[in-house]
Amino acid sequence: xxxxxxxxxxxxxxxxxxxxxxxxxxxxxxxxxxxxxxxxxxxxxxxxxxxxxxxxxxxxxxxxxxxxxxxxxxxxxxxxxxxxxxxxxxxxxxxxxxxxxxxxxxx
Amino acid sequence: xxxxxxxxxxxxxxxxxxxxxxxxxxxxxxxxxxxxxxxxxxxxxxxxxxxxxxxxxxxxxxxxxxxxxxxxxxxxxxxxxxxxxxxxxxxxxxxxxxxxxxxxxxx
DNA sequence: GTATTTTTGGACAAAATTTGTACTGAATGG
DNA sequence: CCATTCAGTACAAATTTTGTCCAAAAATAC
Numbered sequence: 001x002x003x004x005x006x007x008x009x010x011x012x013x014x015x016x017x018x019x020x021x022x023x024x025x026x027x028x029x030x031x032x033x034x035x036x037x038x039x040x041x042x043x044x045x046x047x048x049x050x051x052x053x054x055x056x057x058x059x060x061x062x063x064x065x066x067x068x069x070x071x072x073x074x075x076x077x078x079x080x081x082x083x084x085x086x087x088x089x090x091x092x093x094x095x096x097x098x099x100x101x102x103x104x105x106x107x
Numbered sequence: 108x109x110x111x112x113x114x115x116x117x118x119x120x121x122x123x124x125x126x127x128x129x130x131x132x133x134x135x136x137x138x139x140x141x142x143x144x145x146x147x148x149x150x151x152x153x154x155x156x157x158x159x160x161x162x163x164x165x166x167x168x169x170x171x172x173x174x175x176x177x178x179x180x181x182x183x184x185x186x187x188x189x190x191x192x193x194x195x196x197x198x199x200x201x202x203x204x205x206x207x208x209x210x211x212x213x214x
Numbered sequence: 215g216t217a218t219t220t221t222t223g224g225a226c227a228a229a230a231t232t233t234g235t236a237c238t239g240a241a242t243g244g
Numbered sequence: 245c246c247a248t249t250c251a252g253t254a255c256a257a258a259t260t261t262t263g264t265c266c267a268a269a270a271a272t273a274c
Contacts, residue, residue, distance in 0.1 A: 037235070
């Protein structure tokens with residue numbers, strides 16, 4: 001009862017979307033105009049989607065683009081932490097830096 | 108009484124270290140064997156330090172390498188959020204994904 | 215003032231990373 | 245069998261990042 005599917009990666013969520021629609025990689029890939037192999041890699045987080053691609057995916061599956069983009073961005077951060085073996089508390093620090101930098105930039 | 112220097116960027120902290128030591132860019136740069144211009148850019152967050160460089164900086168200033176590295180990593184995350192104009196809550200999502208992924212990888 | 219040193223900023227080649235495709239092989243289902 | 249789907253590798257092309265050089269600006273000292 002611990003890890004529901006909620007925090008799957010972007011790729012996993014994409015795969016679920018596709019499988020729920022009962023479509024193959026090729027079917028999705030050709031209509032969004034990329035190589036099926038690339039789509040497969042994206043589903044397995046071996047390649048990163050471009051923003052245009054995320055937009056196309058969102059419209060293909062009729063899901064919210066902004067939400068998909070957020071999923072992708074949080075993926076990137078999660079993977080960075082994993083492969084830097086960084087302490088989770090850098091997230092808190094990062095958050096504080098964001099407001100620090102926003103203050104500098106704006107007010 | 109709001110923003111103490113605590114959440115300055117990596118570069119700003121580096122600059123503070125250098126200025127507190129009363130040294131010029133050139134002085135620091137030559138002993139850690141980089142171009143002064145590169146060091147200046149790093150202080151202004153226009154270039155990113157490599158890990159080796161962080162190590163050298165830490166040992167030059169006698170500060171903790173791991174801590175400096177964390178500063179740098181949190182910088183990277185903060186800048187990503189800023190230039191993607193991402194919602195701060197992706198940090199929470201990222202944190203959850205980290206444990207999700209760790210679970211997948213390990214147990 | 216002007217000379218000297220420090221710092222900034224742009225331009226750019228070199229290096230490193232990422233991307234997307236082609237191709238091969240394994241697995242599955244007729 | 246044969247056809248199709250997906251995984252996995254290799255690699256050229258594209259993109260991004262890096263580090264240096266140089267000149268201009270800013271600060272400091274004389």
